Structures are given as C-alpha cells and as structure tokens.
Amino acid sequence: MKTADKHQQSCVDVIVVGGGIAGLWILSSLRMAGYDAILVEKKSLGGGQTLASQGIIHGGTKYALLGNVTGSSEAARGLPQRWIEHLSGHRLPDLSGVCRNSEHQWMWDAGDIPSKLSSFLAGKLMSGRVKPVKGQSLPAWLKARTVYQLHEPVLDVLSLVKCLAEPNRSRVFGAEAIRSEVRRHRMLLEVRTHSEKHYLATRALVWAAGEGNEGVQAYAMQRRALQMIMVKGDLPELWGHVIEAAVNPRLTITSHKCSTGEVVWYIGGQLAEDGVRRPPAEQIAVTRQELKKTFPNIKSNSLGWATLHINRAEGIQINGKRPDNPIIRQHGRQITVWPTKLAFAPVVADEVSGLVESMQISRSEDSGAFIQLAQADMGGYPWDQTFWQHG
Numbered sequence: 001m002k003t004a005d006k007h008q009q010s011c012v013d014v015i016v017v018g019g020g021i022a023g024l025w026i027l028s029s030l031r032m033a034g035y036d037a038i039l040v041e042k043k044s045l046g047g048g049q050t051l052a053s054q055g056i057i058h059g060g061t062k063y064a065l066l067g068n069v070t071g072s073s074e075a076a077r078g079l080p081q082r083w084i085e086h087l088s089g090h091r092l093p094d095l096s097g098v099c100r101n102s103e104h105q106w107m108w109d110a111g112d113i114p115s116k117l118s119s120f121l122a123g124k125l126m127s128g129r130v131k132p133v134k135g136q137s138l139p140a141w142l143k144a145r146t147v148y149q150l151h152e153p154v155l156d157v158l159s160l161v162k163c164l165a166e167p168n169r170s171r172v173f174g175a176e177a178i179r180s181e182v183r184r185h186r187m188l189l190e191v192r193t194h195s196e197k198h199y200l201a202t203r204a205l206v207w208a209a210g211e212g213n214e215g216v217q218a219y220a221m222q223r224r225a226l227q228m229i230m231v232k233g234d235l236p237e238l239w240g241h242v243i244e245a246a247v248n249p250r251l252t253i254t255s256h257k258c259s260t261g262e263v264v265w266y267i268g269g270q271l272a273e274d275g276v277r278r279p280p281a282e283q284i285a286v287t288r289q290e291l292k293k294t295f296p297n298i299k300s301n302s303l304g305w306a307t308l309h310i311n312r313a314e315g316i317q318i319n320g321k322r323p324d325n326p327i328i329r330q331h332g333r334q335i336t337v338w339p340t341k342l343a344f345a346p347v348v349a350d351e352v353s354g355l356v357e358s359m360q361i362s363r364s365e366d367s368g369a370f371i372q373l374a375q376a377d378m379g380g381y382p383w384d385q386t387f388w389q390h391g
C-alpha cells in the first residue's frame with residue numbers, strides 16, 4: 001500500500017466503516033467512552049438498509065407467533081425496554097429527540113387462521129406483551145376482526161439517524177473504505193473521496209458496512225432480497241401485521257409521511273420476499289389484489305405506487321435463514337458486525353465497546369485528525385427518492 005499521504009502522521013484510536021444504525025451507534029458509544037474515534041461513510045448516513053427499514057423495535061412477539069420462541073423471539077425480548085430508556089433520555093446516547101411514529105402495532109389474521117392467533121396468545125411466555133383490542137379505538141374495517149396490539153414502538157428512522165449523528169458530526173466523514181493493512185500496532189485504512197485516495201492510520205477498525213463488509217473482510221455474509229412496496233395517497237395511518245398460516249406475516253404495513261405530506265404505506269412481510277423476482281408492475285398488481293382483500297374500502301385507483309429492491313445483509317447462516325442474533329466477529333484489532341435488525345444496534349454497540357476495551361488501546365483526546373475530509377451527507381427515505389406510478 002502506498003503510504004506517502006498527508007494524513008498518515010495522524011492516528012486515531014478507532015475507525016468505524018459505515019454510517020448506518022450500527023456504525024453510528026458504535027461511534028457514539030466509543031466516543032462516550034473517551035476514544036478518539038471517527039466514522040467513514042461512502043454514500044450517505046442511513047442510506048443503506050437503515051433508512052429503508054420499517055423502524056419497528058421488535059420485541060420478538062412476531063417471531064413467537066411463528067413458533068420460534070427460543071430463537072429470535074427470546075433474543076429480541078428485552079429490546080423495546082432498552083430502547084425506551086434511550087428514547088426517554090434516561091440512558092446515553094440520549095435519543096429523546098427521536099420521533100415515534102407509533103407506540104404499538106396491530107396484528108390481525110387474514111381471515112383463515114384465528115385459531116393460530118388464539119393458541120399463540122394462550123402461551124404464558126407472551127403474557128403482557130400483547131393484548132386484544134376492541135371497540136372505539138379500531139377503524140371500521142377492522143371492527144369485525146379479532147385484533148391484537150403489540151407493545152413495540154415504531155420509530156421515525158430519519159430522526160433516529162440525525163439524533164445519533166449530530167453530536168458526532170465533526171467526526172463523520174464522506175469516504176469509501178477500500179482496504180486495510182496491519183502495521184505492527186496500528187493499521188492503515190485506504191479510503192477514496194471524490195477526488196483522491198487517503199491513508200488513515202488507526203489502532204482498531206470496526207467494519208459496520210452492511211453489504212459493504214463483503215470483499216473487504218474475510219467473513220462470509222448472506223443477502224436476503226426483498227421487493228418492498230410503497231403506496232401513497234388518501235390512506236389512514238396504520239402500523240400492523242396481517243397474519244396468515246405461514247412462517248412470516250403476509251403483510252407488514254408501516255405508515256410514513258412523504259415530503260409532500262401524503263401518507264405512504266411501506267409494505268413488507270412475505271409479499272416482499274415472494275415478490276423479489278416479479279417485475280415491479282407485477283409486484284404492484286399483486287399488492288393491489290392483496291389490499292383489496294384486506295381493505296375493501298380503499299380506492300386503489302387513486303393511489304401512487306412504487307417498489308424498492310433491497311437486500312438484508314447479515315452474517316452467513318448454514319440454512320440461509322435470518323440469524324436470531326447480531327453477528328459480531330473479531331480478527332486481531334478488526335471487528336466486523338451485522339446487527340441483523342435495527343433494534344439490535346445498542347446490543348451490538350455494547351459488545352463492540354467491550355471488545356475495543358479488551359484491546360487495551362489507550363484513550364486519546366479528540367485529536368481532530370483527518371478534519372480536512374468532507375463531512376458525510378445525510379440520507380433520505382426511499383419514498384422521497386422514487387419514481388411514483390399513478391392510477
């Protein structure tokens with residue numbers, strides 16, 4: 001690696017690669033612990049999976065419904081409580097500035113499996129995490145159904161990214177990490193900005209680059225592809241899961257406001273997984289049919305439609321399924337993470353901080369190193385960056 005570069009005399013304690021939820025939370029934790037840490041992001045903050053997520057802080061209820069009580073369900077069990085401590089400002093990082101789109105989600109069956117819901121709810125393990133909803137609080141189209149409320153908040157993810165990034169803004173740079181080289185007690189990270197290459201020296205390196213971890217790191221990863229659907233127009237705000245007799249909710253719907261003020265339904269679930277190979281027009285046509293069945297009063301002809309192809313990036317699993325937990329790997333002074341879920345970010349940051357602590361790197365004052373690099377841009381939501389079809 002070429003080393004003649006104006007930055008190489010400076011050395012920071014830790015460089016974090018990737019400005020999604022994982023990288024931003026890790027940066028925040030390391031700086032709070034007194035490390036001179038910086039972050040490099042190649043595109044925009046949150047612009048990978050994070051701002052394409054549905055913002056649900058899972059507590060495992062959905063997975064318990066799938067019969068996976070000891071795996072994903074239990075792994076996620078304490079997450080909403082942990083997040084509430086940050087969201088209420090009682091634990092650092094202080095996320096009291098984050099907007100909550102909803103305090104809970106609804107869950108109702110697609111019509112063919114009420115018994116599955118009932119037997120699930122009878123399980124002692126789930127007591128207190130879900131309750132039946134009746135009467136006034138339900139919209140007309142749901143009154144005839146058995147509806148349950150899940151106590152898991154749904155966040156406005158852009159406000160979350162901003163809240164995490166702002167206090168550390170001067171240490172978050174727009175640069176693409178290309179490769180690293182170990183040199184005795186420090187490493188050189190080669191990065192590319194618009195115009196040139198730079199070599200940044202560090203004592204430890206954390207790869208939190210989602211799909212970007214592949215290629216630069218030795219650890220194998222998997223992608224689970226989705227074609228999400230976006231619908232906008234005169235729609236009620238709604239956060240919920242339509243359940244069927246299958247391993248995933250048929251539809252998971254979250255509501256958002258796009259920059260024009262219209263309501264957007266962002267739709268995932270089994271429909272997004274099954275529809276990966278469909279042309280977007282076909283995926284939209286299938287969704288129209290699904291929505292007509294579930295919400296007969298909605299006039300689907302007056303709505304805007306779009307889809308989004310996006311991969312979930314995760315540490316590899318033998319069967320290619322969703323990992324139950326975050327994946328964290330250490331190789332010398334390099335750590336690679338895939339949080340698996342947005343909701344796991346604080347747990348990942350705790351563990352990475354512990355691993356960095358165990359490397360016994362002395363904490364430097366904020367050196368201001370690499371300040372010449374440009375700051376990373378803030379990302380935006382997919383529904384504000386898409387081409388809408390109408391009708």
Ligand SMILES: Cc1cc2nc3c(=O)[nH]c(=O)nc-3n(C[C@H](O)[C@H](O)[C@H](O)COP(=O)(O)OP(=O)(O)OC[C@H]3O[C@@H](n4cnc5c(N)ncnc54)[C@H](O)[C@@H]3O)c2cc1C
Nearest residue numbers: 018020022042048049050053054056177210212340342343
């Ligand atoms: C459609 C969808 C819906 C989801 N919904 C939920 C949900 O409701 N709840 C939940 O808990 N989880 C959800 N998830 C999962 C969650 O979004 C992810 O687990 C999480 O956002 C991953 O965060 P990350 O920081 O690891 O990755 P990312 O957000 O992908 O961030 C990685 C960043 O690294 C940058 N990068 C890549 N390569 C480089 C490089 N070489 N140099 C510098 N920067 C680089 C990228 O530009 C990107 O900004 C969802 C995921 C998807 C795809």
